[in-house]
Amino acid sequence: MENTISGKKFHIQWFPGHMTKAKRMMEANLKLVDVVVELLDARIPRSSANPMLQQLIGAKQKIVVLNKTDMADPERTQAWLSYFKKNSFTALEVDCQKGKGVKALVSAIQKAGEPTLEKWRKKGVRNRSIRVMIVGIPNVGKSTLINRLLGKNKAAAQNKPGVTRGPQWVILGKGLELLDTPGVLWPKFDNPETGFCLAVTGAIREEVFDQETAVHILVQRLLKLYPQELSASYRIELAPEDTVETVEEKIARARGCLKAGGVLDMNKTIQMILRDFKTGKLGSFTLEAPPREEA
Ligand SMILES: Nc1nc2c(ncn2[C@@H]2O[C@H](COP(=O)(O)OP(=O)(O)OP(=O)(O)O)[C@@H](O)[C@H]2O)c(=O)[nH]1
Secondary structure: OEEEEOOEEEEEOOOHHHHHHHHHHHHHHHOOOOEEEEEEEOOOOOOOOOOHHHHHHOOOEEEEEEEOHHHOOHHHHHHHHHHHHHOOOEEEEOEOOOOEOHHHHHHHHHHHHHHHHHHHHHOOOOOOOEEEEEEEOOOOOHHHHHHHHHOOOOOOOOOOOOOOOOOOEEEEEOOEEEEOOOEEOOOOOOOHHHHHHHHHHOOOOHHHEOHHHHHHHHHHHHHHHOHHHHHHHHOOOOOOOOOHHHHHHHHHHHOOOEOHHHOEOHHHHHHHHHHHHHOOOOOOOOOOOOHHHHO
């Protein structure tokens, strides 16, 4: 993929090959479940969704869950939840790291599974559990959510895309059974904007995109959306004549990113900004607004 975004060329070296196996496995597993929980990154609800999922799950019940809300703009999270609800989706917010919203999710799954149970009851089956599966793009927090639902550290959660494996059903209690293996949705790169959002939030490995360009676009975006927060976070004064480059230099100076001889170390600065954004240290930012708001 190569294209321009905000006047800058943004290229992602993406080889979808290794996602094919994950996709096949997910398709097979989807057939086994009653309720699908689609986990999205609250900072990029559009880019972290894969529209193909809807085709794959057909008429099955789906719950949209915005995760990492601790790192997202609360106002935009509410706007996205309203948007999903208006479009007839059950939508919730969670912070899987702290376990916020997980109880409400369990209730929502029980509610979503009720029509299936009703069908089974009509056939005379009384003790059938609701079968659930979590799906989402790499690094969105699937394993962390499974751990939260299990209440113990069973599935391995690591901050590296593509590490979740090992299928089996686990009993959650409350009439719920969870597929231990989440469905890994392949990231979509239908436009450079999506690629950029996936890159700066950690859904794709840093080796496959140009960090400098990604950070330039990120700083440009933050200057537009969250200038006060950016200025407060790095303790820099912003001026009307500032450009992305001058702002990055101010950040380098404020953070003492210097090479020998007092020269600004822009490489180090770029990596620091990217890390600060990814980990939420920079602030609670959401890069995408729901469709109607943007009009
Ligand atoms: N701040 C924050 N971090 C989170 C949250 N949920 C998950 N994380 C972090 O995000 C990273 C990825 O989480 P995982 O649970 O491994 O994600 P995954 O979707 O299973 O990842 P893959 O195995 O790559 O598909 C980890 O460092 C988690 O600690 C959250 O709500 N807030």
